Amino acid sequence: MSGLPPKSGFSSAAGLVTDHLDIWTGAVVKKAAGGRGKGGKGGNGKIDFYGIRKLRELILELAVRGKLVAQDTNDEPASVLLEKVAQEKARLVKAKVIRKTKVPVPYDQVPKHDLPGSWCWTTLYDLGEIGPRNDLPDHLETAFVPMQCISEKYGAPVRYEARQWKEIKKGFTHFQDNDVVLAKITPCFQNGKSAVMHGLRNGFGAGTTELHVLRPIGDTTLPEYVLVFLKSPGFLLEGIPKMTGTAGQKRITRDYFAGKHFPLPPLPEQHRIVAKVDELMALCDQLEQQQTDSIDAHQTLVETLLGTLTRVESPEELSAAWSRIADHFDTLFTTEHSIDQLKQTILQLAVMGKLVRQDPDDEPASVLLERIAEEKARLVKAKIMRKSKVLVPFDQPQKYDLPHSWCWTTLHDLGEIGPRNDIPDHFETAFVPMQCISEKYGAPVRYEARPWKEIKNGFTHFQDNDVVLAKITPCFQNGKSAVMHDLKNGVGAGTTELHVFRPIGGTIVPEYVLLFLKSPGFLLEGVQKMTGTAGQKRITRDYFSGKHFPLPPLPEQHRIVAKVDQLMALCDALKSRIQEAQTIQTQLADAIVEQAVA
Numbered sequence: 245m246s247g248l249p250p251k252s253g254f255s256s257a258a259g260l261v262t263d264h265l266d267i268w269t270g271a272v273v274k275k276a277a278g279g280r281g282k283g284g285k286g287g288n289g290k291i292d293f294y295g296i297r298k299l300r301e302l303i304l305e306l307a308v309r310g311k312l313v314a315q316d317t318n319d320e321p322a323s324v325l326l327e328k329v330a331q332e333k334a335r336l337v338k339a340k341v342i343r344k345t346k347v348p349v350p351y352d353q354v355p356k357h358d359l360p361g362s363w364c365w366t367t368l369y370d371l372g373e374i375g376p377r378n379d380l381p382d383h384l385e386t387a388f389v390p391m392q393c394i395s396e397k398y399g400a401p402v403r404y405e406a407r408q409w410k411e412i413k414k415g416f417t418h419f420q421d422n423d424v425v426l427a428k429i430t431p432c433f434q435n436g437k438s439a440v441m442h443g444l445r446n447g448f449g450a451g452t453t454e455l456h457v458l459r460p461i462g463d464t465t466l467p468e469y470v471l472v473f474l475k476s477p478g479f480l481l482e483g484i485p486k487m488t489g490t491a492g493q494k495r496i497t498r499d500y501f502a503g504k505h506f507p508l509p510p511l512p513e514q515h516r517i518v519a520k521v522d523e524l525m526a527l528c529d530q531l532e533q534q535q536t537d538s539i540d541a542h543q544t545l546v547e548t549l550l551g552t553l554t555r556v557e558s559p560e561e562l563s564a565a566w567s568r569i570a571d572h573f574d575t576l577f578t579t580e581h582s583i584d585q586l587k588q589t590i591l592q593l594a595v596m597g598k599l600v601r602q603d604p605d606d607e608p609a610s611v612l613l614e615r616i617a618e619e620k621a622r623l624v625k626a627k628i629m630r631k632s633k634v635l636v637p638f639d640q641p642q643k644y645d646l647p648h649s650w651c652w653t654t655l656h657d658l659g660e661i662g663p664r665n666d667i668p669d670h671f672e673t674a675f676v677p678m679q680c681i682s683e684k685y686g687a688p689v690r691y692e693a694r695p696w697k698e699i700k701n702g703f704t705h706f707q708d709n710d711v712v713l714a715k716i717t718p719c720f721q722n723g724k725s726a727v728m729h730d731l732k733n734g735v736g737a738g739t740t741e742l743h744v745f746r747p748i749g750g751t752i753v754p755e756y757v758l759l760f761l762k763s764p765g766f767l768l769e770g771v772q773k774m775t776g777t778a779g780q781k782r783i784t785r786d787y788f789s790g791k792h793f794p795l796p797p798l799p800e801q802h803r804i805v806a807k808v809d810q811l812m813a814l815c816d817a818l819k820s821r822i823q824e825a826q827t828i829q830t831q832l833a834d835a836i837v838e839q840a841v842a
Contacts, residue, residue, distance in 0.1 A: 365505045401442065419449055424460070428456050440468055660748075663710070715783045
């Protein structure tokens with residue numbers, strides 16, 4: 245990729261960070277759904293600092309390849325160190341201080357990349373005891389460490405619960421201070437759960453059975469350097485496809501842990517490597533915190549300025565607020581979250597009468613409402629639509645004032661709530677499960693073609709131009725709602741977890757109703773009013789059909805929908821450009837890592 249520095253640029257460890265600071269901090273992506281990362285308010289908990297994460301991985305990988313610190317020709321070669329370790333291990337086995345354990349099956353050939361001349365290849369088995377046992381008095385207070393007390397993060401301390409040894413000596417993995425542990429089960433292994441045991445109660449402990457343990461021989465191998473190796477991406481990525489067992493219960497084998505080739509530096513260099521890794525990881529922590537603070541401050545600024553738009557009272561104040569935002573548009577709307585906030589503000593302004601100008605020639609909404617009431621009464625009398633349950637008014641009119649040509653009403657007064665279809669059984673119709681309805685404004689509804697007889701009972705009915713709203717958590721909170729268009733033969737049925745509004749003739753623009761259902765004011769208040777148990781909460785029919793609804797004149801409804809469509813398209817285009825820029829930043833980060841370890 246063009247623009248990358250020559251390999252010699254990586255000779256300085258500090259240069260890893262400083263020479264490419266804009267790339268490490270600029271490569272920020274949205275976490276996958278359900279993920280939760282470090283970060284603050286306004287959705288920042290779903291941010292993945294991809295560039296900084298890749299920098300951490302690069303630091304660890306360079307460390308175990310001998311490329312992070314300079315070699316010192318005065319250091320005793322690792323080969324001599326290894327001979328000393330072998331002699332000491334043999335002495336301890338003979339003296340029965342440590343057990344003679346099974347030799348691992350050699351896991352792999354010597355890796356392709358070269359080591360510095362003072363280093364040598366070995367295995368963890370040759371450097372210490374694998375799976376050691378503790379012989380302690382039953383009454384001794386020790387540390388019990390379940391899996392959740394071991395962190396994925398390099399350098400994070402291990403937490404423990406104090407237990408007497410007799411309670412945990414059987415059926416658990418043994419360890420002591422300075423032992424190195426590695427989680428062997430999925431997904432803990434993939435996530436890099438490993439640690440050096442420090443500060444255990446009386447220096448000893450036991451814990452989850454899903455650990456491999458190395459106890460180094462004396463002071464010949466620095467435990468923290470072994471940890472750097474266990475957390476390095478090369479070790480983890482090669483191990484994942486080698487795991488054995490069934491899905492959800494896969495484990496990394498003892499042969500991989502103890503028998504994989506291990507890059508051993510001279511002991512003084514191990515100390516220098518660990519010191520440099522600690523220094524650079526602390527720098528990464530600082531960068532991540534600065535990014536978190538910067539993102540939080542940016543989001544606060546965006547939310548504050550957009551909030552002023554919905555609080556102004558006069559057209560002049562609105563124009564001034566828009567002007568302030570427009571003057572700084574390029575610096576305000578630089579993240580996906582800020583674009584999402586802008587979309588929410590557009591929807592809220594639309595239903596407050598602040599998005600388009602009013603036309604004094606429009607017939608007032610109050611006259612439109614009278615015509616709707618007359619037409620609804622006629623349709624009920626003619627039995628074309630059902631006479632629905634009398635509505636319990638949900639709330640008082642909102643605190644903000646509407647334009648003079650608008651009026652407050654309810655969806656109950658504007659159409660039919662929960663309509664039914666009366667059509668022939670053989671009719672081909674549309675079946676719409678919940679997953680076919682989108683949270684995104686303007687997204688089309690997908691469906692499966694089904695004969696009416698298969699879906700007419702036990703499902704919610706609708707037809708083209710009906711407006712539907714998901715009523716169950718979390719679909720309601722996420723804004724799942726839509727206008728039904730282009731259904732098979734114009735009719736359909738679907739999930740029972742929908743409220744449905746059917747407008748009277750051409751008196752209401754369905755897309756304007758959809759704007760209201762997706763507006764933050766409607767959704768945020770609705771979340772507080774849901775009923776039911778956790779995980780099964782629902783928005784009531786009274787809220788859906790009885791909450792006060794801001795009705796504009798019919799021509800203005802059309803103008804509002806057209807303006808929202810235009811602005812949403814612009815927002816989508818801007819978000820697409822942001823995503824493209826983020827992709828380029830992540831590709832640059834990947835390219836730097838690839839070149840550094842080549």
